[in-house]
Each structure stands twice: as C-alpha cells, then as structure tokens.
Amino acid sequence: MKKQLLLLLLLVSFLSQAQQTVDSRQKEIVFTNVSVIPMTSETVLDNQTVVVKNGVITALGSKVKYDKNALVIDAKGKYLMPGLAEMHAHLPPTDDMKQINDVLLLFASNGVTTIRGMLGHPLHLEVRSKIQSGEILGPRLYTSGPSFSGASIKTPEEGIEKVKSQKKVGYDFMKMHPGITKNNFEAIVKTAKEENMPFAGHVSFGVGVWRSAEAGYATIDHLDGIIEAMMPRLDTLTEAEAGLFGLYVGHNADVSRLDKILKTIKDNSVWIVPTQTLAEHWQSPDRTTEAILTWPEMKYMDKSTLDGWARAKNSTMKNPQYKPESVLKFIDVRRRIIRECQRQGVGLLLGSDAPQVFSVPGFSLKHELKYLVDSGLTPYQALQTGTVNIGKFFKNDNLGVIKNGAIADLVLLDANPLKDVTAVGSVQGVMLNGRWLAKSEIDTMLTKLVKN
16 A cells, blocks of 8 residues: 555656656756657658757657656657747837736747847846846847837937947847938948947838848848839838838739849848738738637737727728728738748748737747748748748757757647648647746646736
8 A cells, every 4th residue: 555655646746747847957858759840851750759958959869868867758649849939029118027027928838939029128138138047937039129210319329329339238139110211220230230230120111121131131020111112103102101011002012023122132131020910910801800809819918908909900990091902912912022032032030020919929920820821831931930040040050940959949739830830839848948848837827827
C-alpha cells in the first residue's frame, strides 16, 4: 500500500511539473515522437526528438540521447515549428505594467515569440531588459521610440535631435508616422544614417514611396504609399482624397506601374509588412462590426477598446467617400501587391498591427496568415513571413528555424499548418526565452486575461 501511495505521489508530482513553466536553463526539455516543421525547407520531419538546453536546440533527429532527468514531452501526433513573429505590434505606450503584461501574455499564449513594437515608450526599454533576463514572461522584443510624425517634428532641428536622443537611450529603431514634410524627412534620414539608426513604418504622403524606398526604410508597413504611387494622377491627388492607405482611390490604381515600384523597393532592400488584417477587418464591407465582435478572441479586450474599434469601422463606412464596391476592388489590389511581392522577391514579414482595430494580440496572426494565402501565397510561403524571414531580416541564421544551434523559440501545434495555415491557432505549448509553457498553463493564463 505504501509503495502504491509513493508511486501515486510521484505521478502527481510529475504531472504538476509538466504543467508548470519549466526553464531549460535548469534542465533539458525534450520533445519526442514529434513531427518537425523546420522552415529551412518545405518539409515535415516525422518521429523526431528535439532537445533544448539553455534556450538553444542542442539535438535533433530520430535517434537522440538526452539527460535522464530531462522534462520529456511526448508529442506524438503533434507538430513543432518555430514560434511566430508579430512585426507590427503595439505594446501599450503607458507606465501601466499590467496593461503591458496582459498584451505580452496574449502574444506568448498564441505562440508569438518575437514582437516588434511600433509605438515606443520609455518603459518599453525596461520591459525589453526584463524579458531578456527572464523577470518578465514575454516574446523577444524589438522596440521603436516614440514616433516621428508631422505632429512631433516641426523643424529639421527637432528631427535631428530626436534621432540622436533615441539612439543614445537605446531604442532598436525609429517609427515613422504620417505627416512628415520633405525637408524634415531629409534631415531625419541623414542623421539616422550617420547614427546607424534604422527607421520603419508609414510613408508620409508628401514624401512618397519612391523617396522612402531610396532613403532606406527597413520596412514599409501597411503597403503604405504603394497604391498612391499607382494612381494615374498622383501629381494632383490629395491625401484626404486618397484616404488611409489609398482606401478611396485604390480601385483606380494603374497596376502596370506596380513592377517598377516593387523593383525600387527590392533594389533598396526594403521589406514589406502588409498588415492585410487591417483592410480585411477594418475597411472591408464584407465583415460587419457586429459579426467581428462575436469572435471568441474579442473577450480578451476590454469594452472601451472594443467600442473604440467599432467606432473606427463604423465611422469609416459612413464616410461619403466610402463605396463598398470600390473598397472591395481596393482590397483586391492590395492582394495583388502582396502576391507580386512574393513573386518578384520582395521580402515579406508577418504583422497585423495588434492590438489595433479588431486585431487581438496573437490571435490576429492566424487571420493575417490566412489573408496572405488568400492573396496567392502557399501556406509555406505565408509561414516564412513569420519565421525564417524574421531571421533574415534581423541577420540571425538561428532565428525562425528549427535546427541544431537554433534559438529554441518554438510552438507545438495540434495540426499541420502546411496543409491549413490556420492550424497555427491549435497551440498545445510554447517555448520562448528558454521557458516551456504547457497547454494547461496557457489555458490558465488566458482564463485570467478574459475582460468581458
């Protein structure tokens, strides 16, 4: 009887341990019998063993030895792939750490292991450091400083000073917002190059996509400026007439101009973050506000946020310039741009602008990946934008792939995303910053994050 009781206690202890966060700096973590999607090529490696130690993949194969004291996760029937990156994320620009932590945990729970914060705040530098040290649980964070815009930069001198200041305090890059004049833009760009400070984001209407690409944007986000540059009468078009990202005029875009635009973007090594989710959820007439608000992930957003998102969509659709048939053509033009970026070798990166209009952190990447496939990419090509392409963008061969020596940012899935890309939503466990989160722990975290 005592022996049986002891065995039962050991079993309970093991199960409890498996359901808690386990740090690979303390013990090896081993996935057995797992199907691996390495993202180094379009393949699935069946019945693999993957060993992680100190946040790094130390062994991968069908016959692998590992520490007898390792945490062993039998992943038979499941798929292990690199964690995803959200390359247009928004951490709350606030001193409220609870708000920031909630967003980080939503990303982490959905297998998002890298985020690029596109609206910086001084506290984000501390958050980045605490994530790196393990004090805060969250994805790897690259953060911009407070944005450069027509409102924040009134003179060239202000632009120059802001570039130098953001470089000095340690932001990873600069976020560009609309409204920057040509004169101020040139001062900002010149100083950024002198300071070796990357810049990314929106294209100011008065600057245009041609000059922005030639100036060396790291990324152009939202396809901003591309549709405007395809307009037959660009010289007389006003920003208000064009609408956000060319919403009101995109149906008249001259697609014969696209090849030349994309060549300029590619020749200047600029990457594109489409954020197609914004167009499909916010701007499209095909999805009503009422329907979107019924989606399960909306329960993680508070009422005031959801009300603001609803107002944004309803206000857009009530604008006299908004014509549903024309907007659907505009969205088709966006899909064509995405498809041509892939075909012509322009680098694509995954991003959904979460949390922004109807993009719930982490959950929205499943939608974004589907919209990339709807635009003409294969599931593998879509997944590349959030995995191996991220490593290429950051010039790190060990990021966004599964191989010996790679960073162990991983997500365990219940289905194969190469067959159906939305399988990225079937998360069974996540490893980030060397720590393993079992599904039971993820479910507990998500329960605590429900807002309504």
